[in-house]
Amino acid sequence: MERATVPGRAAEGRGGMREVARVAGVSVSTVANVLSRPSIVAAETRARVQAAIDAVGYVPHGPARQLRGLPSPVVGSVTLDLANPFYAELNRGIEDGLAEADCVILACSTDLRRARERRLLTLLHAQAVRGIIISPIDDDPEPLLRLSRDGIPVVLVDHPRGRLDLCAVNVDDVLGGRLAGEHLIALGHRRIAFLGATVDPGPVLARREGVRQAVMAAGLDPAVSFLDVRLRLHPPPLLDAAAQAARRLVDQEAPPTAVVCVNDTAALGLLDGLHALGLRVPQDISVVGYDDLPFARRLAPALTTVHQPPYRLGRAAAELLLDESRPEHTHREMLFQPSLVIRSSTGPPAAAAAGGR
Numbered sequence: 001m002e003r004a005t006v007p008g009r010a011a012e013g014r015g016g017m018r019e020v021a022r023v024a025g026v027s028v029s030t031v032a033n034v035l036s037r038p039s040i041v042a043a044e045t046r047a048r049v050q051a052a053i054d055a056v057g058y059v060p061h062g063p064a065r066q067l068r069g070l071p072s073p074v075v076g077s078v079t080l081d082l083a084n085p086f087y088a089e090l091n092r093g094i095e096d097g098l099a100e101a102d103c104v105i106l107a108c109s110t111d112l113r114r115a116r117e118r119r120l121l122t123l124l125h126a127q128a129v130r131g132i133i134i135s136p137i138d139d140d141p142e143p144l145l146r147l148s149r150d151g152i153p154v155v156l157v158d159h160p161r162g163r164l165d166l167c168a169v170n171v172d173d174v175l176g177g178r179l180a181g182e183h184l185i186a187l188g189h190r191r192i193a194f195l196g197a198t199v200d201p202g203p204v205l206a207r208r209e210g211v212r213q214a215v216m217a218a219g220l221d222p223a224v225s226f227l228d229v230r231l232r233l234h235p236p237p238l239l240d241a242a243a244q245a246a247r248r249l250v251d252q253e254a255p256p257t258a259v260v261c262v263n264d265t266a267a268l269g270l271l272d273g274l275h276a277l278g279l280r281v282p283q284d285i286s287v288v289g290y291d292d293l294p295f296a297r298r299l300a301p302a303l304t305t306v307h308q309p310p311y312r313l314g315r316a317a318a319e320l321l322l323d324e325s326r327p328e329h330t331h332r333e334m335l336f337q338p339s340l341v342i343r344s345s346t347g348p349p350a351a352a353a354a355g356g357r
Contacts, residue, residue, distance in 0.1 A: 016058060017031045017032065017035075017058070019056050019058065020049065020052045020053050020056050020058050021052075023052035023055055023056055024045075024048045024049045024051070024052035025048070026045060026048070026049060030045065030049065031049055031052075034046050034049040034050070035102065036071050036101075036325075037101075037325050038100060038101055038102070039100070039101070039322065071130045071325070072127070072128055072129050072130045073101075073102055073103045073104060073130060074103070074104060074105075074106050074127065074129045074130060075094070075098055075103050075104070075105050075106070075129060075130045075131050075132070075133065075318070075321060076105070076106050076108060076120075076124040076129045076131070076132040076133070076134075077091055077094055077105045077106065077107045077108065077132075077133050077134075078108045078109075078110060078117065078120055078121070078124075078132060078133070078134040078135070078136075079091070079107070079108070079109060079110070079134075079135045079157075080109065080110055080111070080112055080135050080137060080201065081109055081111060081112070081238075082107060082108075082109040083109075083237075084238075084263070084265055085265075085293050085294070085295070086263065086264075086265075086291045086293060086310050087109075087135075087310070089293075089310040089311050089314070090157065090158070090310040090311070090313055090314040091105060091107050091314060092311060092314065093310065093311040093312060093313060093314025093315035093316075093317075093318070094133055094157075094314040094315070094317060094318045095314075095318075096311075096314075096315055096318075097314065097315040097316070097317070097318025097319050097322075098318045098321075098322070101322050103130055103322075105133075106124070106129070108120045108124075110137050111234075112137050112197070112199050112201075112233060112234070113137070113234070114137055114138040117134075117136065117137055117138050117143075118138065118143055121134075121143050121144070121147065124152075125147055125150070125152060128152070129152060130152075130153075130321075131152060131153035131154065131155065131321045131324065132144075132147060132152060132153070132154050132155070133154075133155045133157050133314075133317045133318065133321060134154065134155070134156060134157065134159075135156070135157055135158045135159055135201065136156065136159055136201065136202075137199065137201050141164050144156075144164070144166065145164070145165075145166075148165070148166060153167075153321055153324035154166050154167075155167045155168065155169065155317045155320050155321045155324075156168035156169070156170070157169045157170075157313055157314065157317040158170065158171065158203055158310075158313055159201065159202050159203060160202050160203075160206070160333075161331075161333040165331055166331055167317075167320040167321070167324070167331045167332060167333070168333040168334070169313050169316045169317045169320065169333070169334045169336075170203075170333060170334070170335055170336070171203070171308045171313070171335070171336045171337075171338055172335055172336070172337055172338060173203045173204075173206035173207045173210065173338070174206045174207075174209055174210040174213070175210060175337065175338055176206075176207055176210060176290065176306040176308065176338035177194075177206065177207035177208060177209060177210020177211040177212075177213070177214070177260065177306075178210035178211070178213050178214045178217075179210070179306060179338065179339070179340040180207075180210070180211060180214075180260045180288045180290070180306055180340065181210065181211040181212075181213070181214025181215060181260065182214045182217075182218075183288070183304070183340055183342065183346065184214075184258040184260070184286060184288065184346065185214060185215070185218045185220075187258075187286070187346060187347060187348045187349070188348045188349050189256075189257045189258040189286065189348075189349050190220060190225050190257070190349075191224075191225055191227065191254060191255070191256045191257050191258075192211065192215065192225060192226060192227070192256055192257075192258045192259070192260065193226075193227040193228075193229050193249060193256035193258070193259045193260070194207070194208045194211050194212075194226070194227070194228055194229065194259075194260050194262075195229050195231065195242065195245060195259050195260065195261045195262055195266055195270060196208055196228070196229070196230055196231065196262045197230055197231045197232075197233050197238075197241075197262065198230045198231065198232050198233070199233070200230075200262070204262050207260070207262065207290060207306075208228065211226065211260050212226050224254075227252065227256050229245060229248065229249065229259075231245055231266070238263075238265050238266055238269065239265060239266075239268060239269040239272075240269065241266075241269065242261065242265075242266040242267070242268070242269030242270045242272075242273065243269040243270065243272045243273035243276070244273060245269075245270060245273065246270055246273030246274045246276070246277055246279075247273070247277065249285075250277060250279070255285075256285070257285060257286065257349035257350070258285065258286035258287070258288070258346070258349070259285065259286070259287050259288070260288045260290070261287065261288065261289050261290060262290060263289060263290045263291050264289035264290060264291045264292070264293045264295070264296050264303060264305055265291075265293075266289070267287055267288070267289035267290075267296075267303055267305070267345075268289075268295070268299065268303075270287055271287060271299065271303075271345070274287070281301055281345050282301065282344070282345055282346050282347035283347065283350065284350060286304075286345065286346040286347060286349075287303070287304070287345045287346070288303075288304050288305060288306070288345070288346060289303045289304070289305035289306070289345075290305060290306045290308075291305065291306070291307075291308060291310070292305045292306065292307035292308065292341050293305075296341075296343070297343065299345070301343065301344040301345045302343035302344045302345065303343055303345045304340075304341065304342050304343045304344070304345045304346040305340075305341050305343070306338050306339070306340055306341070307338060307339045307340070307341050308336065308338050309336060312336065313336065316334050320332075320334070
């Protein structure tokens with residue numbers, strides 16, 4: 001039976017790449033390159049092909065693209081928590097970085113659960129996505145390496161590459177933690193807590209280590225001057241868990257005079273919990289965040305925090321992923337440097353401030 005077609009523009013659109021090539025005056029292989037590897041096609045040719053695609057009304061069909069050996073336009077983005085504004089901004093960078101290749105992202109959240117991460121990777125693998133950009137929580141790299149061996153590029157983001165033969169975009173989080181610790185020590189703090197979680201990805205471990213290094217470099221005993229506090233997150237969510245941690249900090253036999261939080265969201269929850277207990281920041285206790293999210297400077301008090309660039313991280317990760325299609329591509333790591341942004345949530349400890357009056 002002959003299949004009926006709808007006259008007009010839709011029927012023209014079924015002409016496919018050959019029709020696009022005829023209208024643009026190029027080869028079918030050039031049209032294929034514009035759709036799959038636009039960076040290797042001259043800008044003027046790309047524009048001509050795109051105009052022909054619009055004129056013909058051609059829409060590449062996903063399964064058909066893959067049967068012709070063309071890559072999927074879908075890139076998986078697997079991050080820890082889509083509710084965290086940091087990852088929203090990171091995904092925006094990924095999205096903008098993929099735009100030139102006419103790719104879209106499928107954003108997923110592991111919620112800091114290893115089993116969920118593995119299931120998401122399996123689902124994305126089955127969909128034959130163009131590639132995967134991931135902030136992993138699982139400390140077993142084999143699922144990621146398997147994807148790479150099967151021809152699905154994997155780029156780590158906000159996570160160290162280590163010895164893995166994968167591309168990575170990362171921030172020097174040890175330095176970030178050290179900057180926060182050094183700042184508090186310079187203010188006179190000698191009892192500093194790090195507020196993390198019972199399940200921490202690599203960047204958080206590095207931030208904790210950076211604070212600990214600052215304590216040791218100052219000649220202080222970490223057993224006395226460094227307090228490691230872990231939040232249980234399943235449940236409650238991070239904001240609530242951090243708010244509840246305020247009581248645990250205050251009830252310590254030797255309470256900390258300053259806290260470095262795993263990120264700005266945790267710092268926001270902690271500020272709320274400290275306020276509920278009637279404690280003043282920074283007069284009674286200093287608080288440092290990590291990320292420098294837009295709300296950090298709008299809090300009362302404004303949050304001292306370690307700045308890192310989520311948009312630039314995402315964009316760089318997308319560029320590395322697209323570069324995987326080049327024959328000369330080699331895996332590499334891009335390392336960004338954090339900086340400390342000092343605002344009004346940190347000050348000298350109460351005893352030192354009183355002694356200075």
